[in-house]
Amino acid sequence: MLQRVGETVDPKDAVVKIKDACFPAPFASELEYNSPVHGNWNIVHTGMLVPEAIQIYVCADNCMRGVVLTAAEMNAADRFSFVIVEEQHVLNGNLEDITIEGVTDVLNKRGDHPKAVLLFTVCLHHFVGSNLTYIYDELERRFPDICFIRCYMDPIMQKHGLTPDQKLRKAMYDPLPECEADEKTVSVFGSDFLLDESSDIKRLLRRYGYTVRELPACETWQDLLDMSKGRLFLDIYPAGKYGMETQARRLHRAHLYLPGSFDYEEIEQQLKQLTDALGLPEVSREALDVERAACEEVLAKAKALIRDMPIMLDYLYHPRPLGLAKLLLTHGFNVKAVYLDGISPEEKAAFDWLQEHAPELELIATIQVKMRVLPRGGKEEVLAIGQKAAYFSRSRHFVNLVQGEGLYGFDGIRRTAELMMEAYREEKDTEKLVVQKGWGCECCL
Structure with missing residues (x-):
């Protein structure tokens, strides 16, 4: 393997102490590096949550490779098909016909x-x-018995307006019909994962006899349609907020955005x-x-076990x-760095607190191009929370979980x-685990 010799890379522009960081963009938007950490879900993984449906992508073959492999x-x-668009189709101006005839074929x-086709233009x-x-x-x-769901694979929109991910998390619920609400049903939108049965929301609703409907639990097309019966629509995942609010307005339902939090007062x-x-x-x-x-x-128990072991964490975990x-710093943990590329407006209060009380905390980019060549890890073993923190710190003690x-x-x-505590006690094969796409999906890797 080729190794870089005789040169030290300056971490400037890829690493910044939080006291010197700008909110909400601590790093410039430039050429990007894509690390081999692939645990986050992409639009193919998320679209597969729709039961009794297939996905059809209409695009050039160079773009098709990634989604086919996923x-x-x-x-x-x-459950996956595609229509290849060639140069002549663009030059001849008949992309509409190519799309229609390709999907028909x-x-x-x-x-x-x-039951449904998620058609990605x-x-x-x-x-x-x-x-x-x-x-x-x-x-x-042509196909009146099929529900065509309008989806988009347009990464040109990734930095401006709604992302393909946000638009998909809205489109998947477009088929929900208008119906009478069930007074004892709550529908949870927008997340790739089921809420834990022990989560605060599930425990509270179960205590009062409510049914909770979630897309990841849907096994049939009818299960998905029944999500419209919720008298209240909830979303806990930021990327799902737009879709949940849109469907709530369309179906005339009360709705709440209750994002996951680590702050006691906010949770209450x-x-x-x-x-x-x-x-x-x-x-x-x-x-x-x-x-x-x-x-x-439990935090005191974790601190007693982990002691002063350095901790790195990332945005992919939550x-x-x-x-x-x-939360960890206020409970005595030795948090050294947070891997992220931008800061959500929802974290402004936490950002301000950290600037004042933990000014030496490092913010480290994950997509800045220097991350390709900057040294990974050090002499000291760290506990990592999240796959990207584990990869960049070369930690074998890490919490393997994505997107909350x-x-x-x-x-x-x-x-x-x-x-x-589990990560502290047990080592993981980090480089083998983090390359697997879509943590939590069935995967043949």
């Missing part, structure tokens, strides 16, 4: 009609001004929002104190990495501390 790696190639050759359709309304109208005329406020929205008794001060005490107990850093998984509330804090 479907194959998760053993779902039978795919469906006729399958021999079966799925791409950047080319935008560049040439394709009439997407005409495309979908014609396909719906969110529980109050939930009980108020459902007309339930407010969680008592005594019960909340019990929850806090249980968190304090959408609130700075909030987690604050089913964590929520006080229970999420306790589970995080428990996972940290």
Whole structure:
């Protein structure tokens, strides 16, 4: 293997102390490096959550490689098809016809009609001004028994407006029909993972006899359609907020955005929002104190075990990495760095607190080009929370979880501390684990 010799790379622009960092963009938006950490879900993984549906992508073959491999790696190639767009199709100006006839050919050759087709148009359709309304109208005329879901693989929009991920998390729920609400049902939107059964939300709703509907639990197309029965729509994952709010307005449902948090006061406020929205008794001060005490107990246990071992964490573990850093620092943990590329507006308070109380905390980019050549790891073993933190720090003691998984509330804090203790006690084969795409998906790697 070739190794760089005789040169030291200056970490400037890729590493900054939080006291010197700018909010919400601590690093310049420039040429990007893509590390081999692939545990986060992409649009193929997320789209596969729709039961009894297939995905069809219409794009050039160079762009097709990644999505085809994703479907194959998760053993779902039978639910994935594609239409290759060539240069002549763009030059001749008939991309609408190519899309329609290509999709028609795919469906006729399958021999079966799925309940739904997630049809992904791409950047080319935008560049040439394709009439997407005409495309979908014609396909719906030809296949009236299939629900065509309007999806987009247009990474040109990644930095401006809604991302492909946000648009998909809205489109998947577009088929939900208008119906009468079930007074004892709550529907949770937007996440790739089921809420843990022990999560604060699940425990509270179960206590009052509510049914909780979530897309990852849907086994049939009808299960998905039944999500519209929720009297209240919830979202806990930032990328799902737009979709949940859009569907709530369309279906005339009350809705709440309750993002996962590591702050006791915020968690308590969110529980109050939930009980108020459902007309339930407010969680008592005594019960909340019990929850806090249980968190304090497990955090103290984790601190006694981990002691002063350096801790690195990243945004891939949870959408609130700075909030987690604050929680750990206030409980005596030796947090050294947070790997992230931008800071959510939801973390402004945590950012301000860390600037004042932990000014030497390092923020380290994950996509800045210097991360390709900067040294990974050091002489001292660290405990990493998240795959990117583990990869860049060369830690074999790491918490292997992405996108917040089913964590929520006080229970999420306790589970995080428990996972940290597990990571401290047990080594993992980091470089083998982090290359697997879509943590939590069925995968043949």
